[in-house]
Amino acid sequence: MADISIDSIAERYDVAVIGSGAAGLGAAIFAALEGARVLLIERTEYIGGTSALSGGTVWAPGTETGRAANPDDSREKVSAFLDSAVGNFGNRDMREAFLDAAPEAIATLQARTQVQFRPYPRHPDYEWDHPNATLNGRAIEPVPFDTRAMGAARNMIRPPIPEFTVLGGMNIDRVDIGHLLNRYKSPASFLHVARIVTRYMRDRALHGRHTRVVMGGALVARLLASALDLGVDILRSTEVTALTETGGEVTGLRLRAGARTAPYPWTAASSSPPAGSGAPPAAVPPICPTPCPPKAPRPPAIPARCTIWPSASARPMGRGTTRAPSGRPAPPAAAPMAAQRSSRISCSTVRSPAPSASTSRAAAS
Template sequence: MTAQVQSQSSYDVIVVGSGAGAMTSALFAADQGLSVLIVEKSDKYGGTSAISGGGIWIPNNHYFAAIGGRDSAELSMQYLKAATGEHGDPVRLQAYLDNAAPMIKKLTSNSRVRYAVADKYPDYYPQLPGALPGGRTLDPELFDTSLLEEELPNLRKPSPSTLLMGRIAWTARDAHKAMARSFGWQWLIFRLMARYKLDFKWRRKSKYDRRAALGSSLVASLRRSLMDRNVPLWLNTDFQDVLLDGDRVCGIKVATGGRILELKARRGVIFGSGGFEQNQTLREKFLPQPTKASWSATPPGNNTGAALEAGLNIGAATALMDWAWWAPTIAVPGEEKPRGVFAERAFPGAIVVNSLGHRYVNEAAPYLEFVDAMYKDNRKTDGRTVPSWVIFDGHFRFHYAMGPLMPAQVMPDSRLRKEWLNTVYWKADSLDQLAMQIGVDGAGLSNTVSKVNQYAKTGVDLDFGRGGNVFDRYYGDSNITPNPCLAPMRKGPYYAMRLDAGDIGTKGGLLTNRHAQVVREDGRPISGLYAIGNCSASVMGTSYPGAGGTLGPAMTFGYIAANHIASSVPVAASTAPEAVS
């Protein structure tokens, strides 16, 4: 990297961050003949994208159309307007819808990125007009990581929770089949494990699968595509500030290798560096309380809000600063970050309660709405809902996963790490004993369990409607009737696990226009500065329309930014700032 720094300090486009949106913008800029540099604060590339599911929410996409799916721009806009409500900007929403489908078609045609349609993955708000029961979410195909060659060690490793047995890659479609225990799921698991075991040559190099899936696949395929184009990616390069030529952003200042460097951007700077969820000071300033960076399921030490603060310093407007992409999390000792709890909340036989022993939300609800409900109930109960507790019995424990606990039929309690007892999970022979251990009101918990057991018999959750829509049922057990998301809890031992009010990134940030340009309070763009992904205020407002509602817009507005930069009139050449120590 030192040789690169010494030989070149001026580029057409500089991209800050190396997640999916950042790398997509770099790729499209490079394909239009622009010289591009990507700078990444961490010693690994991929950011939060690499540890995500990698899905992208792309309305009216060509994959769905190819299998006979019916969607349209009009139907998609109807749904988005209903989902985003007063927080939706029709101009930005239109820009998203106009560009999302062309973006993924061009990306998959001209790079190594490959997707498949998740035709059974419903939109998150099936009750809203324009919602579809599947087809708008795309799922990354597996990618052979040996193609990364010398860049493989620098790829951020996926979260253990996204891998089968903590090391085997599988697509979201495969994971759904196994979790919903659909026909053939056991044969699927056997086939995946056999594929991994028989790859003897690769397993001598690494305990992890040769193949990448989910967000790891997306990031790996994007990085290989950028390698094909000779686009440099500098690691351990910490963005410090923007450089200005009058009111125009003309470059960035970075710290790397013990030096401060000033790098010129002739055409534009694209912020794709994530939100501020790892900055405790900013969390306390903007987000609902209580809040902790340690609850976030994002990489510690990254996403500290540097781009946000740089934008604020030059007069950028912001929006949605009190929102995050909420997701409940479970902390696991020894792991660098907590695990998000996404699908497991829909499995039948587990409930979530506050310290009064009361349910307060449909456990199968989308994760953003789940934590939003957690905070609302916390205010209502004077601080008795953050944290919450997920409770389940021995039957659930045997058949289903919860956080780091694989089903007991594969991972019995005797095989769990001893230090997890009373830190990751609590266990007792009766509900009263369990309630006492975790500080939950025993009578309240007992009454709640009795009520839910009755709901399981009738199949109707009279309190919160769990399992009453197609989204809830997506991760329910297809073998359970009359409601795949409800089962009685009556077989000891009983278990509890703590749920924190976590997130997978912040939602608020720099306000942008339809070209992804950062704007001032009066709406005027800051020339030369673009923002995409979680460092920008989400086009989705306070909603989460479907799986991939973070990465889909990040990549789409990365595409929009690259196109806008390429079509702009080049700034007259000037002497590039020299590196200073």
């Protein structure tokens, strides 16, 4: 395990990555895959940041995994959806670069590392009522992961938040929740629940925590296991307090571990750039001029369809619009939340009301 301390940084690295969330671990993995010597620096004792506490859902349109859930989706539809949903509030070139790179990045992770994803049968896009929004295929989730193979390194992973666990620390995801709710109705669900609860009890006795991680925990565990496989050195409980620059280039880092501070002189391990690295990327244009131009007017609400989105999502928004999920009418603005929660989805051909001034994005923005 390449878990090092501030006093044992003897090597020179090609790449230093600050922060061990999904972004940092992803950067470290891709640099290591390109042949770079990588140092990952994390200021807390745990690896994973907010990413480890998250749902772990990755919105990455165009992946093979996503296509299994929605073969009809296309790059053009995603692009048009983002143009409508984001409008001028984001840089279009960056969006297009993301759409170009995401499928390949996910494919590389799945082919060359322990990071594995599965499709969501149902996961509507946020901002679902724009043209070309989908109910599935763009959001993928990490496959649950068994951390026992990681040995002591599993203790580096940030524990989940209590809200995402049951029985004082048992990790569950949406598949498990479905089985938990059906445990007395379906023998398969009963068996699934019996299996995961037994495993959890055994893990608590033997390892002190659940070793089957899900959602953000699975994403971070898979990323961390892969980074360690690739020889990434990990420096925890150490904060990068400053970058040292010389002539416009970063030439060192200032590190702090407890009361200890140390400069880390930056000298690349190899004089040549890592294999595969080409010309430096073009400068990224600014997001938008100040102030941002207004977004395109919101299109008319799309006709309702039946979904399984929970009823609590259908609530009036502060700005006067209503995000009613497909398949159910928008609740009246004054409806108490308890009444909305207790209502059930109707699959009848209920249609969203015609757009009015108060539901138009143009008015809202």
